[in-house]
Structures are given as C-alpha cells and as structure tokens.
Amino acid sequence: MRFKRPRGTQDIFGDRMDRWNIMEKRLIELAARFGYTEIRTPVFEVSDLFIRAVGEGSDIVSKEMYTFRDKKKRSLTLRPENTAPVMRAFLENGLHRRGGITRFFYIGPMFRYDRPQAGRFRQFHQFGVEALGSSNPGIDAEIIDLSLEVYKAFGFRGLEVRLNSVGCPKCRPSFIETLQSSLSGLGKELCDACSERAVTNPLRVFDCKDCDDVKKKLPVITDNLCDECMMHFKELQSLLTDMRISFVIDPLLVRGLDYYTKTAFEILHPGAGAQNALCGGGRYDGLAEDCGGPFIPAIGFSSGLERLLDNIPDDALDLSTGRKTDLFFAVPDQEFCAKAMNLASELRGAGFSIEVELSGRAMKKQLKTASESGACYTLILGNDEMEKDGVTIKDMETGGQVLVPFDEVVRYIKRGRKEKFE
C-alpha cells in the first residue's frame, strides 16, 4: 500500500470505536448534568487568535502549530487547544451581552505538531468545559468538581488534585522580577536548561526535575499574590474543603499557556507514566480583553480523551451490553437476495436491527458470522424455503429452527421479542 496515515494520527474503528462512543456519550451526559451545553467551533482559526491568546513564547505557538496559508494567503492554524476559539465564538456572537454565566462544553480533535509518545498524538481529542462571565471562586470550585466527576464516572481512583494560583497582571510581573533576581544569584547551581529558562521563562524552572534542591531556595508565588488573588485563592480552598474535595497545593504548578490567571489546577493519575496529567485547567480572566473584547472573567479545563480512554480501569467500561444486531439473515442462494432484503426492511420497519449476508459464502461461514454478530435469530432463505414460501428461523441459543411463512415472519420475531430482546 502506498499510503500511510500521517505521523501521530490514528484510525479508530471496531471495539475501540465502541469505547469512544460510550465514553463520549457519558461525558456529554455529565456535562449536561452540570448545566453545560455543547459548542462546536471550527477546527481551524485565524493564526493570530492562538498567537495572541496562547502566547508567542509558549511552546505551543513557537513549535507545535499546524499553520498553513489558504488560497487568499490568509494564515490559518489547526486548533491546538479550544479555549481561545470558544472565547472568540463567545465574543463574536455577542453572547457576553446576555449577562450571567455562560457554560459551554466541547469535544473534538485538536492538533499539535509534537513528537508522538505514549498518550500523545498530533491529532488528539479533548473534552473541555468553559464557564464564562463570573469571577466568583464558586465557579472555580464547580469546574474542579466537574472535572473530578468526569474521572469518577469512569471508575478512576486515587486521583490527585493539584492546585495553585498563578496571580494576575497586578502581582505576577513583580513576582517574576524577584524570581529572576533570585535565580541569577544561584548561578551554576542551575542545570543548563534552567539557566536558559531563568531568562526566557522563569516560571518554568519550577517544572524542572533536576533542580529540586534549587527550587527550595526560590520565592514562591503563593507568598507573593496581591490581596485580590490571595482572597480568591483562600475562598476557593475553603469552598473545596466544604465540598469535601481534597487537593494538594502545589506552588510549583505553572501552566504553559500565557492566558492563565489566578487558579491553575491539574488532575493527576499516579501510575500513568510520563503522561500522568489527565486534565488541566485554570482561570483566564484576561483572555477576553486580549481578544479585543470587554473584561470577561472565565475558567475552564480540558481533558485529553486518549489519555482518559487508555487509563480507564479495566472493569469500569462495560462493552458487553451492546449487542450489535438482533437478527442475521443468511442467504445460501444469492439469487434470493432481493427477497431477503425485502424481508429485512420489513423487520427493520418493525424496529429490529438485521444484517443481511450478501457474500454468497458457504452456509457454514454465514452461520459462523451470524454467531459472531451476536444475533439471537438467524433467518435462512434458500431453495427449500422459497419452494414453501417461507424462511427458516434458527434460534442461535438453542440451535432449534422452524419454517415460518413469509407473511408471519415479523409476527414470529415479535413474539420472541419478550424473551430475546428485553
């Protein structure tokens, strides 16, 4: 074969497709239970949206975007994340004029030109939630609660909520300054990578795994918050405590996207390897203004669905309930296909699902396929049956079979419905 799927992409079908469908259905139900409605935005946007929102210095923008030009030379980008597009849609459609809180969820593919690895793809899928229009810490708590419910719904245990506040434009710049000066005083105690980070993106030093000793000497953001951020942070903590949601304050948690303010959180799944962050989120009070809109405080999170699906405990997602077809139609003589298909549509009209075997293969194979399809009854239409104006109906559990006249087939199957299909 000449063609292969592009690097970091995947074909989803069969059992895995079933699992995806079950997972998505459950996510949508859960979001609805919290009053979130779905929003679908384009998979590509004007490149500037991401450059402005996510931040020019971020890795996402500097090396991971799928950017291309269309025939009018406009620069477009396959969305690497969906918070900025949702905010763009919110503003563009004038939804902020409705007032109150707007709650959206989304589910769909995202694209990042990154090196594929366990739980990481170039086209991947995210489920995410955005609540726009409130700076109340209560909505932060709601979002964290919702994100945890997602994983509970799939049988996860032992999850850990990491919580931090990354400040706001009032307090973060001065913190970064003190951080930088304290970093420059450390000189060679820093690893090579961190020496660079100290200049380009000092907050990222907190992510370094080699510089643990150094980190203890650094100032901590939660000690340097302005009054407003501090109060927000404290209120959120007490709300979470009231809601019996346990969390770990992690002053080293910094998010890679520029738009985050105040609350930042992650949900960790210990034992998932390097890709143990199942979901990340936070508040982005400045994003609406960055996009040229009014001040709209907002918070959200997004969850990587491949990571979710691959980490679901084995016993938690039951696939055995989904019978594919009720009935199977074996047709040993292909000349009778038309008659079989007519009967099949009659049965479909009566609400049954039925698969018609049109390959003309040996009976043995047809029955084998019937067996694997999980059908309760197999209808057989060949020479013998045609001569008697009926079809053979075989009960796949008992193996017994009877000849049923054509005009009684639907009634016969319906009679069996009670025990077989309910």
Add this chain to the structure above:
RNA sequence: GUGGACAUAGCUCAGCUGGUAGAGCCCUGGAUUGUGGUUCCAGUUGUCGCGGGUUCGACUCCCGUUGUCCACCCCA
C-alpha cells in the same frame, strides 16, 4: 527539537556468528454435496519498512531515510 530501542504474513511473533523465510491466530476449502459457537485434515499467506553500500551471496553487517515505541523539552 534531543536521546535510546525497534521495524519479518491481515494480527502476535520466531529466524543462532551473512547461504534469498517459519509458528500460532485469522482467512479459504474439506470431513458435514445448505447449518455456528468444539474437533480434525488441507491450502493461501510476504517487494523480511524504504533507498543505498559491503559481499560470490544480505532478513541478517554498515550508512541514510521513513515509521513505531520509550524518555526529555512541553503538554492533554
């Protein structure tokens, strides 16, 4: 973008220090001339990822390339 491992039949894999490929599953046919989920028999599996080099000869060694996996950067 960096480092490491790997790449053989549709799938899972074997193939020792170079002599041009094998098993299981699947699939097809038969025992059962139209009857499955259990047997038994037989058969088809293939540019040994791609390109180049060394060699009388390369799946095997060397180089490059593409892809996969793992880790880093970063992130979901």
